Amino acid sequence: MLRFTVRRLLQAVPTLFVLSILVFAWLRLLPGGPATALLGDKATPERVAAMNAVMGLDDPIVVQYFRFLGRILTGDFGNSLITGDPVMEEVSWAFPATLELSVAAMFLAVLFGIPMGYIAARFRGRFLDNATVVTTLVGVAVPVFFLGFLLKYVFTQEMSLLPPSGRQDVLIDSTRVTGIATLDGLLTGEFDATWDAMLHLILPAVALASIPFAVIVRITRASVLDVQGEDFVRTADSKGLTTQVVRKRHVLRNALLPVSTTIGLQTGLLMSGAVLTEKVFAWGGLGTLLEQAIQQRDYPRLQGLILLFAVVFVLVNLLVDISYAIIDPRVRVR
Amino acid sequence: MSILSTRKAEKIDSLAEGGTSLAMDALRRTFRSPVAILGLVIVGLFVILAIISPFIAPKDPYRPYPELKAELTPSNIPGPMPGFLLGSDQNGYDFFSRLLVGAQQTLFVGVFATLIGVAIGMIIGGLAGAFGGWVDSVLMRLTDIMLSVPSLLLAISIAALLPGSQWTVIIAVAMIGVPVFARLLRGAMIAQRSSDHVLAATALGVKRKTIVFRHMLPNSIGPVIVQATLTLATAIIDAAALSFLGLGDSDWRRAEWGLMLGNAQELLSVKPSLAFFPAIAIIVVALGFTLLGESMRESLDPKNRR
Amino acid sequence: MALLDVRDLGVVFKRKGTRPFTAVDGVSFSVEPGQTVGLVGESGSGKSVTSLALMGLLPKRGAEISGSVTFEDTELLTLSDKQLRDRRGRDLGMVFQDPLSSLNPVITIGLQITEVLERHRGMSRKEARVEAAELLDRVGLPDPQRRLDEYPHQHSGGMRQRVLIAIALACRPKLLIADEPTTALDVTIQAQILSLLSDLVSETDTALIMITHDLGIVAGLCDNVNVMYGGRIVERAARHDLFERSRHPYTHGLLQSIPRLNAPRGEPLTPIRGSVSDNIEWEQGCAFAPRCPNATDVCWSEPPELKADDGRMLRCHNPVALGDAVTEGAL
Numbered sequence: 001m002l003r004f005t006v007r008r009l010l011q012a013v014p015t016l017f018v019l020s021i022l023v024f025a026w027l028r029l030l031p032g033g034p035a036t037a038l039l040g041d042k043a044t045p046e047r048v049a050a051m052n053a054v055m056g057l058d059d060p061i062v063v064q065y066f067r068f069l070g071r072i073l074t075g076d077f078g079n080s081l082i083t084g085d086p087v088m089e090e091v092s093w094a095f096p097a098t099l100e101l102s103v104a105a106m107f108l109a110v111l112f113g114i115p116m117g118y119i120a121a122r123f124r125g126r127f128l129d130n131a132t133v134v135t136t137l138v139g140v141a142v143p144v145f146f147l148g149f150l151l152k153y154v155f156t157q158e159m160s161l162l163p164p165s166g167r168q169d170v171l172i173d174s175t176r177v178t179g180i181a182t183l184d185g186l187l188t189g190e191f192d193a194t195w196d197a198m199l200h201l202i203l204p205a206v207a208l209a210s211i212p213f214a215v216i217v218r219i220t221r222a223s224v225l226d227v228q229g230e231d232f233v234r235t236a237d238s239k240g241l242t243t244q245v246v247r248k249r250h251v252l253r254n255a256l257l258p259v260s261t262t263i264g265l266q267t268g269l270l271m272s273g274a275v276l277t278e279k280v281f282a283w284g285g286l287g288t289l290l291e292q293a294i295q296q297r298d299y300p301r302l303q304g305l306i307l308l309f310a311v312v313f314v315l316v317n318l319l320v321d322i323s324y325a326i327i328d329p330r331v332r333v334r
Numbered sequence: 335m336s337i338l339s340t341r342k343a344e345k346i347d348s349l350a351e352g353g354t355s356l357a358m359d360a361l362r363r364t365f366r367s368p369v370a371i372l373g374l375v376i377v378g379l380f381v382i383l384a385i386i387s388p389f390i391a392p393k394d395p396y397r398p399y400p401e402l403k404a405e406l407t408p409s410n411i412p413g414p415m416p417g418f419l420l421g422s423d424q425n426g427y428d429f430f431s432r433l434l435v436g437a438q439q440t441l442f443v444g445v446f447a448t449l450i451g452v453a454i455g456m457i458i459g460g461l462a463g464a465f466g467g468w469v470d471s472v473l474m475r476l477t478d479i480m481l482s483v484p485s486l487l488l489a490i491s492i493a494a495l496l497p498g499s500q501w502t503v504i505i506a507v508a509m510i511g512v513p514v515f516a517r518l519l520r521g522a523m524i525a526q527r528s529s530d531h532v533l534a535a536t537a538l539g540v541k542r543k544t545i546v547f548r549h550m551l552p553n554s555i556g557p558v559i560v561q562a563t564l565t566l567a568t569a570i571i572d573a574a575a576l577s578f579l580g581l582g583d584s585d586w587r588r589a590e591w592g593l594m595l596g597n598a599q600e601l602l603s604v605k606p607s608l609a610f611f612p613a614i615a616i617i618v619v620a621l622g623f624t625l626l627g628e629s630m631r632e633s634l635d636p637k638n639r640r
Numbered sequence: 641m642a643l644l645d646v647r648d649l650g651v652v653f654k655r656k657g658t659r660p661f662t663a664v665d666g667v668s669f670s671v672e673p674g675q676t677v678g679l680v681g682e683s684g685s686g687k688s689v690t691s692l693a694l695m696g697l698l699p700k701r702g703a704e705i706s707g708s709v710t711f712e713d714t715e716l717l718t719l720s721d722k723q724l725r726d727r728r729g730r731d732l733g734m735v736f737q738d739p740l741s742s743l744n745p746v747i748t749i750g751l752q753i754t755e756v757l758e759r760h761r762g763m764s765r766k767e768a769r770v771e772a773a774e775l776l777d778r779v780g781l782p783d784p785q786r787r788l789d790e791y792p793h794q795h796s797g798g799m800r801q802r803v804l805i806a807i808a809l810a811c812r813p814k815l816l817i818a819d820e821p822t823t824a825l826d827v828t829i830q831a832q833i834l835s836l837l838s839d840l841v842s843e844t845d846t847a848l849i850m851i852t853h854d855l856g857i858v859a860g861l862c863d864n865v866n867v868m869y870g871g872r873i874v875e876r877a878a879r880h881d882l883f884e885r886s887r888h889p890y891t892h893g894l895l896q897s898i899p900r901l902n903a904p905r906g907e908p909l910t911p912i913r914g915s916v917s918d919n920i921e922w923e924q925g926c927a928f929a930p931r932c933p934n935a936t937d938v939c940w941s942e943p944p945e946l947k948a949d950d951g952r953m954l955r956c957h958n959p960v961a962l963g964d965a966v967t968e969g970a971l
Contacts, residue, residue: 018479029495137628141620143571145578146595146613149602157603231741237697238736239756239807240729243721249755250744257746272486276575294494295580306491310483317482328746329791 004325012314019314023307024068027299028061034299077304082296087304090289096179097167097285101277102270104201105208106263113213114259117220118252124225132217139214144273148207148280155203163200165282168193204281208273212266219262223255230254257328264320268313370629376622383434384441393418393428395435395589402426411605423594423608424601425586432589433611439590440570440619443504447569448562450508455515456558462516463523463554464546474520477513485510486575493576498584503592506581507572511565518561522554529553556634563627567620574616591616642670642710643847644694644815649707651689651698660704663689665871665922666946667707669864671815676841676848678862678879680855680894684916686871687851688737691817694849695734696724711815730760733808735837737820739800743792749776750788753807760811775806780836798829805837812844819851834861855894859883867891870919870927877952887950887959889932926957934958 027034035051036043043051052058056067071077077087120132156164163169167181177184182201185194227233228251236250278287286305293301365371393399402422405412413421419430462473480488493506526532527550535545574592576582582593591612598608651664664686671677679687692698693705696716709716711731716724728734736742744752753775754768763771769788776784779802792800801821808816818837822830838861841848850861858865858879865882867875867890875888886892893912914931921927922943929939938957946955950962 014475015479015482018475019482022479026491026495137624138617138621141567141571141617141624143574143578143595143613143616145575145599146609146617149599149609153602153606231736231738232744234697235734235736235742235804235807236744237725238695238728238734239759240725240727241755241759242725245755245759249747253746254744268484271484272575275486275490276578279579290490291579294490297494299494302491302494306483306487309487313484314482330745330793 001325005322008318008321012318015314016311019310020069020072020307021065023303023310024065026306027303030299072307077307078300080293080301081298082292082301087301090301091286091304091308093179094285094289097181097283098274098278098287099285100180100182100201101204101208101283101285102267102274104205105273106212106266106270108205108209109212109216109266110263113216114220114256117217117259118224118255120217120221121224121228129221132221136214136217139210142210143276144207144211145276145280147210148204148277151203151207152280162203163196165280167197167200167284169196169200204277204283207280208270208277211269211273212263215262215266215269216259220255220259223258224251227251227255253327257324260320260324260327264317267316271309271313367629367633369625373622373625373627373629376618377626380437380619380622381441384437387434387437391428391431391434393431395427395431396587398426399428400426402428409604411601411608413605413607420607420611421605424598424605427587429608429611432594433591433615435589436591436594436612436615439500439588440573440592440616443500443507443573443590443592444566444570447504447507447573448511448565450505451511451565451569452515452558452562454508455512456519458512459516459519460523460546460551463520463527463550464542466524466527470520473516477516480509480513481517486572489572489576490579490581493581498581500583500585500588500590503573503576503582506576507569510572511569514561514565515558518557519554522557523550526550526553557631560627560631560634563623563630567623567627570616570623571620643673643675643712644671644849645708645710646670646690646694647708647710649690649693649709650705651686651693652704652706653702654704655702662922663871664693667868667871667873669866669873669876671847671849673814674841674845674847675864676838676850676862678858678865679849679851679868680853680858680865681868682853682916684870685868687868688819689871690868691734691819691849691851695728695732695817696721697734729756729808729813730811731814733811733813733816735801735804735808735816735818735821738824739797739804740824742804743800745792748789748791749795749803752803753788753810756807756810772806772810775810776803778840779803779806779809780832781806797825798833801825801829801833802836805833805840809840809844809846813846815847815849816841817849817851820853821850822857823852823854837861855883855898867894870916870922872922872927872955873946873953874928874955875952876946876954881952885950885962887952887954887962888956889934889958889960890928892960893931893933926955932958934960 030036035048035057039047039051056064059067075088077091079085080087080090083090116132120129123129152164155162175184175188175190177187181197182194185191185197232254233246233250236246241250274285275287275290277283278285279291282288286308289301290305292298293305365374399418399422401415402412402418403426406422406424406426411422411424412418415421418428420433421429423429423432458473458477462470483491489506489510492509493502496502496505523546532545532549535549540548570592573582573590574595577590577593577596578599580596582596583590586593586597595609595612595616598605598612601608647668649664649667650662653661653663667686667690669677679690681687689698693703694709694716696719698705705717707717711727714727716727719727743749750769750772753772754763754765757763757768757771758765761768761771772788773784776787781787781799781802787795787803792803795803805821816837821837822833825833834857837848840846848861850857852858862879865877865879866873867882867888869890875882875886875891877886882891883895886895890912893910896910897912899909912931918930919927920930920940924943925941926932926935926939926944929935932939936958942957944955944957946953948954949959
């Protein structure tokens with residue numbers, strides 16, 4: 001198991017390496033180059049030249065790249081043009097918010113997606129199944145941000161049930177520990193803060209969960225249908241095991257293998273969706289940082305965020321691979 | 335292959351295994367299902383609307399009307415009135431006409447984003463599939479990397495480099511599809527390479543070029559068509575998402591549903607229908623392409639062959 | 641009193657949009673305690689469907705089962721799913737064709753054995769492990785204790801088939817159904833598995849239904865043989881009778897198409913012509929008629945009945961004449 005984990009970790013290195021080259025090259029593709037990106041479009045040629053000298057942009061490109069690599073390896077992504085703060089600092093401040101939102105959304109998607117997919121498979125071809133399949137197809141067709149607006153409109157404007165935006169009511173006094181609002185309240189004993197944070201979390205999490213939910217339902221359904229027809233399920237039945245044992249130990253355990261892969265793949269979509277959802281609900285996480293960076297063409301921040309998102313995505317896939325090996329013994333030996 | 339996108343890649347590869355030797359048969363089966371027919375009807379109506387909308391639009395979608403402008407204030411956008419079925423948009427243009435014409439622009443963005451993605455992807459995948467060896471390794475590693483960036487981020491990083499125009503949106507969205515199509519075509523071609531008719535052709539001494547273009551490509555095209563249909567749906571949605579993030583077409587006058595939806599986000603409390611109608615239009619069209627694509631995929635799946 | 645009595649068993653598959661398909665039609669046979677009965681036929685003859693129907697393993701939707709299956713005074717076909725699960729694995733065991741896919745890949749071999757023991761013999765997990773190791777030892781797996789914590793993919797096909805046999809026999813069932821248990825295995829392994837099976841059933845006095853397309857297996861193992869064609873039994877005889885004097889042209893053809901070492905040099909093999917897809921409906925006549933060398937007009941117009949003839953049961957208008965037969969020794 002350890003060998004497997006190490007091997008997978010090592011396989012991630014070349015990918016991250018090439019990725020760093022691409023992100024490095026990306027800024028250099030800008031019309032005017034990185035100096036213009038830093039100084040803005042209206043910079044005078046003299047200032048650009050001065051900046052080039054300061055930043056070592058006149059050095060050979062390979063030297064520049066390794067300097068860049070050295071900096072990002074120490075966590076230095078430069079300073080944001082908007083705030084002047086180090087990008088790394090901004091990102092680590094905003095990261096818990098996005099993490100909280102994404103985990104909550106994935107939790108909802110898995111919590112409801114797997115049972116629904118399973119039930120649909122059990123009732124294959126009947127009304128319940130067809131209804132589920134159509135729902136998931138519609139779910140994928142609805143733009144995440146529009147769903148966010150819709151939820152916001154219904155639950156805040158029309159019904160006044162839930163807070164429309166933000167992560168916490170301004171009137172609530174809370175202490176930041178981890179930056180994950182729902183968790184901080186529990187850690188410090190400020191339960192009203194946790195409750196308030198949960199209320200704020202519901203709508204964005206539901207909106208963000210919609211697509212992974214739909215995908216998980218469909219994969220679970222297809223996978224259960226596949227496994228149900230496997231020979232070993234017939235063997236389990238021929239042993240006279242109770243229906244519950246056959247379903248849980250033999251069908252579901254095997255059917256969840258492809259589902260776990262999907263969950264890994266969905267993190268990419270989840271990050272894309274988080275950017276949109278955060279804007280709708282003024283969430284104040286990485287998505288908000290990204291959106292500001294786009295509006296203001298804050299390239300250092302954009303560069304840092306893109307690299308960070310990609311690294312997180314790579315790491316999540318790594319985790320999925322490892323968890324896959326835990327459930328499926330065949331993967332370990334391969 | 336790197337780990338990160340192995341799973342994603344495997345998924346795409348497994349789609350490619352469907353093959354197309356029985357493509358016609360699959361097509362016939364596709365259009366027996368009511369779901370496929372519904373998808374086809376939606377897509378058909380959308381395409382027809384896109385073609386005829388400039389001729390049936392009651393008003394000019396690209397010019398403000400004084401009747402509408404007269405009542406337009408920041409806190410009030412006129413609703414339906416005689417001659418203007420859905421009233422005004424935020425700029426005093428006829429909302430209904432813009433909605434109709436939007437079909438054309440939306441189809442334009444969706445089709446070109448998909449086609450460019452298919453074209454680049456097929457060049458990459460075709461080269462990898464036809465040559466194999468190190469060409470294959472290098473190109474596939476490249477697609478792995480592209481798959482390792484979340485799709486919208488990929489589009490954002492490209493759109494952020496270019497000026498905000500319609501073609502920027504199209505190219506940015508197209509890039510999302512590139513690695514998918516590349517892997518798909520490569521997978522299908524590799525499956526073809528070891529198939530009997532290609533082996534037979536090779537054994538007979540047929541030239542590689544002929545084999546690739548006469549045998550491998552035509553037989554690999556089925557999964558690509560299916561994926562392209564599905565990609566049309568997501569391309570339209572992704573284009574809307576870019577507009578929503580402010581990376582869309584900077585020409586706010588253009589009547590395109592994604593752009594209209596993106597530009598209406600600040601006006602939800604004033605006139606929600608400005609966001610609502612374009613959104614519904616996008617959802618219905620995306621659903622149509624998805625239904626069509628999914629049912630084609632299902633009938634192409636060898637497991638469902640009967 | 642027979643252990644298992646199958647009367648007039650029929651299985652019709654119905655599916656929306658397709659014509660109902662009769663897989664098994666009017667099949668009757670019985671199995672005495674400790675007896676080994678063969679069910680022989682080519683793929684599509686209905687032999688596997690018959691076994692699945694006996695075990696209650698056919699899908700509830702889509703398969704219509706008629707007739708009666710009595711096992712020790714209990715009618716199996718009318719049992720509820722729960723009652724059936726109480727008996728399956730305990731009184732009736734089954735070994736399947738493909739050992740590679742018949743074991744759950746993600747749980748240990750140990751658990752796949754102990755779960756039966758826990759279910760039917762009320763053992764604790766601990767007791768069951770001890771018993772499971774003994775079972776593995778009995779089916780000839782070396783180092784059984786270690787095997788318990790291993791996964792199926794770590795073993796060869798032959799080893800896995802041994803595990804499946806251990807599972808099927810874990811609760812000392814009175815009847816074991818083996819559905820082509822050696823088809824997926826190498827020839828050398830086939831013989832090992834067959835001798836293991838026959839040793840085990842005779843040791844424990846378990847009755848065995850051996851389902852196969854291979855007459856060689858039948859010759860070495862079965863007391864009684866039922867030959868199936870197109871979903872019906874066409875000939876039933878004691879082993880010696882069948883091999884010495886096969887009467888049905890289909891059985892005869894099967895025997896003729898086996899290469900024999902003692903055949904004169906240069907003598908051609910005589911395969912059965914055509915394939916199952918040539919069959920006509922039993923309602924119209926004899927399903928085998930299109931492929932039968934003896935077929936006459938009556939075979940095309942009148943369905944033959946299964947009748948006692950010459951100490952056996954036979955469903956044929958024009959049986960093979962006596963004296964034309966192949967001898968058992970020839971196999």
